[in-house]
Amino acid sequence: MIGRLNHVAIAVSDITAAAKIYSDTLGAKVTAQVQLPEHGVTTVFVELPNTKIELLEPLGENSPIAAFLERNASGGVHHLCYEVEDILAARDKLVSEGARVLGDGNPRIGAHNKPILFLHPKDFCGTLVELEQV
Numbered sequence: 001m002i003g004r005l006n007h008v009a010i011a012v013s014d015i016t017a018a019a020k021i022y023s024d025t026l027g028a029k030v031t032a033q034v035q036l037p038e039h040g041v042t043t044v045f046v047e048l049p050n051t052k053i054e055l056l057e058p059l060g061e062n063s064p065i066a067a068f069l070e071r072n073a074s075g076g077v078h079h080l081c082y083e084v085e086d087i088l089a090a091r092d093k094l095v096s097e098g099a100r101v102l103g104d105g106n107p108r109i110g111a112h113n114k115p116i117l118f119l120h121p122k123d124f125c126g127t128l129v130e131l132e133q134v
C-alpha cells in the first residue's frame with residue numbers, strides 16, 4: 001500500500017541554522033522557508049536525489065513540535081512520510097486493522113498542497129508516520 005519515502009522530517013529549534021548546515025556543510029539544495037500557521041511550523045525542504053528532508057521549527061503558541069523539542073533539545077527525527085495513491089482507502093484499511101489516525105481522522109492539506117494524515121507512533125514501531133496522497 002505505501003509507496004515511496006516522500007520525506008524524513010527533523011524538528012529543529014533554529015531552522016535558519018539547520019538549513020545552513022544542509023546547504024553549506026552538507027552541500028544540499030535547500031528551499032526557502034515557508035510558514036504554515038495552520039500546522040504550527042515553519043518548514044524548509046532539503047531536496048536529495050532520492051527523497052527529501054523536511055526541517056521543522058515551531059511556529060506560534062501551540063506548535064505540535066514544541067513538546068518534542070523540549071524532550072530533544074538539539075533536535076531529532078520527528079516523522080517519516082510515505083506516499084499513498086488513495087489516502088481515504090489507505091486510512092480505511094489502517095483503521096480496520098486497528099491503527100489510530102491522529103486528529104479528527106480526516107486528511108488535511110499539507111506542506112505540498114496535498115492531502116495528508118498522521119498515524120499514532122505507538123502503532124508503527126514508535127515512529128510518527130505521515131501519509132501523503134500523491
Ligand code: CO
Pocket residue numbers: 007009054079081130
Ligand atoms: Co512531513
